[in-house]
Amino acid sequence: MNELQRRDYRESAIAWTPQTTRLGFTALIAKELAEAWAACGAFEWIALGYLGLSSVMIVLFAENLTHPARLIGMQVVVAALILVLCRLQARYAEQRTIRRSFRTRFWHFSRHWYPHLFFLFCFEEMGKLMHLVNPGWEDAKLITFDRWLTGVNPALWFEHLARPALTEFMEFSYFTYFVYLLILGGILYYQCDLKNYWAVMTYSVIGYAFGYVIAIFFPVQSPWFTLAGQWHSELVGGPFTALINLIEKYGRVHGAAFPSQHVAGAMAALWGAWRHRRWLFWIFLPCVACMCVSTVYVRNHYVADVLGGLVTGTLGYVIGCRVMKACNSVTISSASDYLHEKPEPDLGMR
8 A cells, every 4th residue: 555545544444433433422322222212111101101202292282371481491401310319220230240339329229219109200290281282261160060069069168177286187187188109019129029119109100190191172161260369368387287388388389289180199009009018908998088089178179170080090000000011010220129128928808
């Protein structure tokens, strides 16, 4: 090869290097995405499916929103975080040489408990999607339904029963919603029953997804907003009343009252307890019953909201069982067999 040929060869190699690098980077991204998707389970398929559906709806009805691009960007970020978390946890799970390391345990824990943050994100986002499709509020229809069913307006009728002690009990019952899934999930996670842990999370995400979509097409404010000014006084109680007021002050969503996501989430956890930890079901049952009543007493829901939540929560369980059976497996970290000494057997229905 003469000098001229060598120079042409070097120039050609330099010219092709950036393209080769780009192709290598693209292949790497595609490989990582494929592995992240492979690490996903039934819960992620439903969660990412909901994010995809809501993003499509945001694009189709963008003219009804103030900042549609910002909402879509947030959806993309959340989806990316889910995929990254699944990929990282799977990667550390494969590295048996770092058994019981802090990083392995951290990603294992994060991978299994992030669904609670996902539920919170989706619920808070609903406040921005209430008029995505329907520009009005449908509270009048539910008020009419409640009157037809009960003969009164229950949210107003309860006021004549209000006493500080009863109010405190009702606010406590309302608060219990936040712990049902934590308690059931915590027991299953601690006992290393990760298959049933993810089954319960899948029941919940399906029930919530049904509720979110219904709320977008049928926006309801709640009695708190619609009937404001028709009560003679505010509810007075004790520490749980103050706690709920604080939570509502910073986390209340204007809308998304129908169906009640409080009731839907509690029902999914209740059915999960029935299937996987029957003894816990009997503890949850009276608490959930009181919680359903409390949602109306504390002026956050109509009776119709409660009935709707019972239906969507139960649908989440029924469809979730079918999804889990069809998948025949869920996202169970391969790290589970060395992160714990002795995994518990699948207790199933008892």
